[in-house]
Amino acid sequence: xxxQAEVLQQAFxxxxxxxxxxxxxxxxxxxxxxxxKIVGIKGSDGxxxxxxxxxxxxxxxxxxxxxxxxxxxxxxxxxxxxxxRGKHHLDKPFAWAQIQIDGxxxxxxxxVDAGDESKMSTGMKVKVRWAxxxxxxxxxxxxxxxx
Amino acid sequence: xxxxNKEALEPITGIESPVYLDYNFTAGQATARFLxxxxxxxxxxxxxxxxxxxxxxxxxxxAACGVATNEEVELPHKATVQSFTIVYIPxxxxxxxxxxxxxxxxxxxxxxxxxxxxxxxKNEDVRIGMRVEAKWKDPSEWGFAMENIQYxxxxxxxxxxxxxxxxxxxx
Numbered sequence: 001x002x003x004q005a006e007v008l009q010q011a012f013x014x015x016x017x018x019x020x021x022x023x024x025x026x027x028x029x030x031x032x033x034x035x036x037k038i039v040g041i042k043g044s045d046g047x048x049x050x051x052x053x054x055x056x057x058x059x060x061x062x063x064x065x066x067x068x069x070x071x072x073x074x075x076x077x078x079x080x081x082x083x084x085r086g087k088h089h090l091d092k093p094f095a096w097a098q099i100q101i102d103g104x105x106x107x108x109x110x111x112v113d114a115g116d117e118s119k120m121s122t123g124m125k126v127k128v129r130w131a132x133x134x135x136x137x138x139x140x141x142x143x144x145x146x147x
Numbered sequence: 148x149x150x151x152n153k154e155a156l157e158p159i160t161g162i163e164s165p166v167y168l169d170y171n172f173t174a175g176q177a178t179a180r181f182l183x184x185x186x187x188x189x190x191x192x193x194x195x196x197x198x199x200x201x202x203x204x205x206x207x208x209x210a211a212c213g214v215a216t217n218e219e220v221e222l223p224h225k226a227t228v229q230s231f232t233i234v235y236i237p238x239x240x241x242x243x244x245x246x247x248x249x250x251x252x253x254x255x256x257x258x259x260x261x262x263x264x265x266x267x268x269k270n271e272d273v274r275i276g277m278r279v280e281a282k283w284k285d286p287s288e289w290g291f292a293m294e295n296i297q298y299x300x301x302x303x304x305x306x307x308x309x310x311x312x313x314x315x316x317x318x
Contacts, residue, residue, distance in 0.1 A: 007179060007184055008174040016166040019161055019162070030159040
């Protein structure tokens with residue numbers, strides 16, 4: 001018969017070290033972020049989508065009409081994160097939010113560093129806090145903050 | 148960074164987007180017991196009380212019969228190659244230089260295979276049914292891991308017919 005063994009534990013990390021090609025459209029969006037600018041793209045119905053999509057959501061035609069946008073927007077809806085986890089990009093409570101960049105029609109998801117949940121509200125104006133060093137990645141937008 | 152430098156940068160065409168999953172693995176009772184024995188240089192499986200199959204590494208239960216397996220069986224260090232693959236692609240962080248052979252090995256007296264390295268032979272000579280034996284590291288290096296066995300090496304015994312590999316049971 002087997003006797004009780006001591007409990008064995010081991011931490012390990014499983015890593016999937018993906019690299020991805022961006023394609024021309026997303027590549028242009030990321031290149032603009034590196035320059036601290038936001039670009040969207042105009043769909044067949046005239047709506048401006050950001051981050052830009054490669055293909056029209058209605059007609060599936062390839063899209064190419066880029067639109068320069070400001071780094072300000074409006075919170076459409078949000079969820080407060082009381083206890084950030086290790087993999088979150090902010091180490092203090094923050095909001096995940098659907099943010100509609102001014103001049104665009106489709107909200108994008110990003111973080112809002114408002115300091116406290118009481119400072120959050122649907123319809124509030126926010127602006128981008130750019131990363132200290134940009135590199136062409138979505139985290140070039142460090143987060144949004146109340147404008 | 149000056150504007151002149153920025154203009155010199157190439158457009159973004161690719162990104163790195165790794166996913167890291169952090170686990171804290173807790174070995175269950177059967178695995179902990181097995182690894183404790185491996186640390187002593189022993190291969191100890193468990194026999195199903197119902198179908199008599201011997202499992203190594205043991206999982207504490209027989210997947211076929213759905214019953215707990217408590218009876219421990221110490222097994223010899225000879226095994227048979229049930230299947231194998233030759234690895235040509237380097238795996239990041241793996242110090243073993245390709246091409247090398249990874250095999251499903253059935254230890255004598257067991258009815259299930261485990262994966263381990265094959266060495267001390269030409270890769271092209273490896274075959275199903277080939278007889279091999281564990282080459283253990285120096286006992287000073289033993290821990291709670293199958294890496295205590297450095298690899299398995301061929302021995303001069305007749306091949307086991309494919310249909311018999313892992314099928315033999317003690318009465």
